[in-house]
Amino acid sequence: MHDIKTIRDDLAAFRADILRRKPDEAAADALISKLVALDDARKNAIQKAQAAQERRNAASKEIGAAMKAKDAGLAEKLKAEVAELKETMGALEAQEREAIAALETELAAIPNRPLPEVPFGADESDNPEVRRVGEPKKFGFKPKEHFEIGEALGLMDFEAASKISGARFTVLRGKLARLERALEAFMLDLHTDHHGYTEVAPPLLVRDQAMFGTAQLPKFRDDQFAALSLVEAEQHFAGGATGELDHFWLIPTAEVPLTNLAREQILDEKNLPLRMTAGTPCFRAEAGAAGRDTRGMIRQHQFAKVEMVSITTPEQAIDEHERMTACAEEVLKRLGLPYRVVLLCTGDMGFASQKTYDIEVWLPGQDRYREISSCSVCGDFQARRMGARYRPADAKNPRFVHTLNGSGVAVGRALVAVLENYQNEDGSVTVPEVLRPYMGGLDKIEKA
């Protein structure tokens, strides 16, 4: 959520940032004049309503004084004056509310402003590579894709999944199911034992306000799954009710519950940065992804992910972003997976982000790097939406916190990466050293 004052303080800078996101001058100018008009209307409505309230309050006090002084005549006269005033007040207050809501609706739909160092670009082909770590292994045979490996092992079953749930689901069995669990446990242990994150087991079903806070709502409603009580839904319709059903949202990422832990809080500066991690299933409708990554488990309706969230002061945010990215990279380093880090350009960045690093893992079966983590710094964009603040040690007024989130890392895709990078010519998969303690000491997954 943007602050209209900040925008109006420097309209030219705001316009430039909007254009960096989407280079459409006509749209940018239309947006700005709309915002200015809405804000002027808001101020105007507030002033009118407040002037009326001020007169009413003053008259009410006079009535109280007159009644104490037993001056019934004066009290009655004042009452008549207030009664007249009230006829217009209701409308003025309604106008004030509407004007504020109209501005907020508009502001809530504007993406965050990219930081100056974020390169301008249209899509992922414009993302500069920041660094490349690890050498892709040379195979003495043509490396297979993960689903070929998993299916050949008899431990990855898409047909069974589709019978139960349809497309974009996977059934893992035996050692592959355990490998997924091992990966998640390994990542959580790394972040809690070595990176200073506190493990959280959050709700997976959340309310509208939480989804608004992290900015999945209102704009990305169609990407989400919802859960509802059919009994309540039936009563809802039977009662002839209209509008939105009461329901939960399935979290598309643990970023939502973790970040919203700071909702409507005033944190103590000495507790910042607040670092939290969670391993959860994530649910996505993938509405706009028809036909993309249809084979295998790269793009699923349900997948496991270990998420990191940091709540910081504005001053800490940028360093924390580098630190968080390094924490995600450490997962891949310890797993021995080659990867590269790219800086997302303005056109490829998420709605709430000011700056994002994507970590892409090497997949020999696909012969390319694929996203396995995304680390974003959001500034106060989410904090404003959820009222998350902190009290600075040396100042009395609370300030909005800054929020960061990053995958540390996507467990499903990590499983894919392990299968492809550790595959052997005979179809078996070597278990990476760091995972063996989590696999009961097993060093190789073979066909059962």
Next chain:
RNA sequence: GGAGAGGUGGCUGAGUGGUUGAAAGCACCGCACUCGAAAUGCGGCAUACGGGCAACCGUAUCGGGGGUUCGAAUCCCUCCCUCUCCGCCA
């Protein structure tokens, strides 16, 4: 699902219609005392929005929304949330 009790400032917690934005305590900040500290004393200490160069002024906020009233933290309606007991349940 049934019955009941509640939601007040950073925290605890008073307050049932008229200078109550809100007692008191805790926490925090400043000053005094002290070599320093503790203890003690005095003072300060909510948030947002609008107006103003500023000092400051105004408006709103006692879970959210609506209503009654000249006037609501206090009365009514509604929604949300929390807790207790019973029922059901992993």
